[in-house]
Amino acid sequence: MTLEISPGARDALQAWGDHMRALDGAAENTLTAYARDVTAFLAFQAGHRGGPMGLAEIGRLRTADMRAWMADQRLHGTGGRSVARHLSAVKSFARWLSEREGFDPTAILSTRAPKFRKPLPRPLAKDAAKDLIETVGMQHDTPWIAARDVAVVTVLYGCGLRISEGLGLTGGDAPLADVLRIKGKGGKERLVPVLPAARDAVERYIAACPFDLTDDGPLFRGARGGALNGRIVAGVMARARMQLGLPASATPHALRHSFATHLLEAGGDLRSIQELLGHASLSTTQAYTAVDTVHLMETYARAHPHGR
Template identity: 85%
Template structure:
């Protein structure tokens, strides 16, 4: 089998991934995606140029090579958003590599990503969020499991957590403090205030749980005592939203969107919401202003006499 990458290119890629892990704090899932994207790119270029890709060959990639790769990706059915993500990984690697190898990266770094419209977050309304939490508590006939499900979704909504962050809470985190220390993407920590309703929901679950919630063990447990799986939470939410007639976008992650949107509607400022959500970039948080604008215009259209 023909080797697509030279040993030098493989070593460089591993060194770059180690750099991303150590200095930039990239999450393991992100690093895995980067490795796959970059490997696929270099293998394409090896076939396109007719030989293994080494460090020198990477330094000689030109505009035509980049266009050929992007065209091939689109022909394979890769959507614009995915192409943009893969191009970002390639640029990050090349930017790092050129500082060590001394080549001109202009042809690669100047390649423009295809345009795509970022989907707006799809939060639940306040009443829908409340109804969903109440309905989740009716999905299981075993009382402690029903209390667990309510506690999970209440924490996700009340603290704006990702599902992975909520399920990463440990027995030592209960009872929940006034301010919770959360470890999010890239192993970055943030402080999140805990609402009394979330604290009480967890207290009720802990009091009823038949399993030994050790300090170093997971706080939220499955029926047999192991760590609760995110798929179970998603399934519970799916049944509840079907009962309420809510759209398929009413997922566990939608509770995080709802947390941010409702804070913004109540007058919260973007910087504070950014910190609470753990967004690395303010531009990510700014998507909620678009949601709030859409909500405002819909309200205006319903209320204004010329909008009816």
Template identity: 70%
Template sequence: MSLSISPAARDALQSWLEHEKALNGAASNTLKAYRIDVLGFLAFLSGHFGASTGLAPLARLSVTDMRAWMAHERGRGVAARSLARSLSAVKSFCRWLGEREGFEPTAVLSTRAPKFQKKLPRPLAEDAARAMIDTVELQAQKGWVAARDAAVLTLLYGCGLRISEALGLTGADAPLPDVLRIRGKGGKERLVPVLPAAREAVDRYTALCPHDLPADAPLFRGTRGGPLNPRLISGVMEAARMQLGLPATATPHAMRHSFATHLLGAGGDLRAIQELLGHASLSTTQAYTAVDTARLMEVYDKAHPKA
């Protein structure tokens, strides 16, 4: 693929990725996805125009060219959701390039993403979320490991943390303060209130943990003392959900979804929940409104007397 792309286009792509990392704090996995998406787009243009794609053709892209690329992607089996993600990366790259090179990528920016059905979050019921934490704690043979696993899940459900955020805590964060300062996606910071249950769970873990927990090292450790691998938490949750008869959607991220959905169901303000979760856009948080509505309709259908 890269052989058909000019050095100038490849250098521009690399500069844009460095820009995204430095200014927008894009994560490594995000940058990897951006690279694949834009390289695919540039490779298509090379074949579309019949020559190695430099920077000049990018300034002359038409609506027809963009439609041809999207048709090509759909033709090779790319799903609408994946194509929408690729288009977003291409738009971002071309917008940045246009500002740098002095052209307006109108055709690219005006291209509409394909419609697709957004997947709603799959939260656990309140009793299932609590049962998950209790069951995980009973699985481990070592007491400190049981306390560790329960503490991590309590942070996911009680504070709405992502698994990467929970495992990103250091010894300096213990004992947990009343409010945690969390650095989330894109380097965005947010303040998260800490429930007494979360503080107590972490206190119990740190009291039992046999490893030193210095301020500048990870708070949660594996059995050999290294940083806790998130796959271990996924594994213990998988074992627990099989015991509890829960679906495969009962994952670490589902605990975060449950935090948001249960807050909303209890009357929580959507904007406040957005801040607690660290969502950049309110539309992301609004997905939980649909989840709660779907749950209410399910209860209504079961309870409503039918004629």
């Protein structure tokens, strides 16, 4: 922790992290990133204002101080998305601290994040998803590894899992039940139905796997028996998409986008898809789906009582 931050501010940072961990269920990676962002912000303000940043100094920050910090971020090449994330952490800390210390956080909270264009999700077409899964199985000469790779991508696509969630499955999860209990971001749990194709792919992998899949050990194993690394899955998909002429956006995460989009295309409602993906906000789910407006309105008209 930098010397430009007073012991009181350091203690406040620690207490804020404990608060988010206990009440908000924030993941450790999120807490670490937030603490790093706020620490860097306070260090900048110490240099900018010419003195250590204690609790009183944080309460006296002005709009000009915030503008100077954001300008410095951009000057050092920090992108708009990253600046927005840093600002979000600073605002969260300031909001919590102001309630505890009784100062007016308006100068901090009223600071606007830079505008940036959110990249549109690029799901695969249904045929492309099917071809990709089949081609993934052709990337390795060792039969059990080929079966493993097919099982992983089939589970990611068929269940809409993040790659960390798919690789987090254990031997105790096999054979896959009709419904999986998945622990996602922030430790939040959700129930995800398992398609027969995903269950069958995992069964073929288990039958071929040369390692003992213990209940508390990883389900998907690397070539030497350890936990499978996500980079291996990404590499296999990269080779498969090159063979099929698919764009670089055809990544493991694109399978999750594809899961959501294809469900919506089939008439699924956004609220149910939100629950399956484990999103806290419906707007996040909407960003995940790339169904054209005409199709979305047709789905809405079929589902809404006044559209019938």
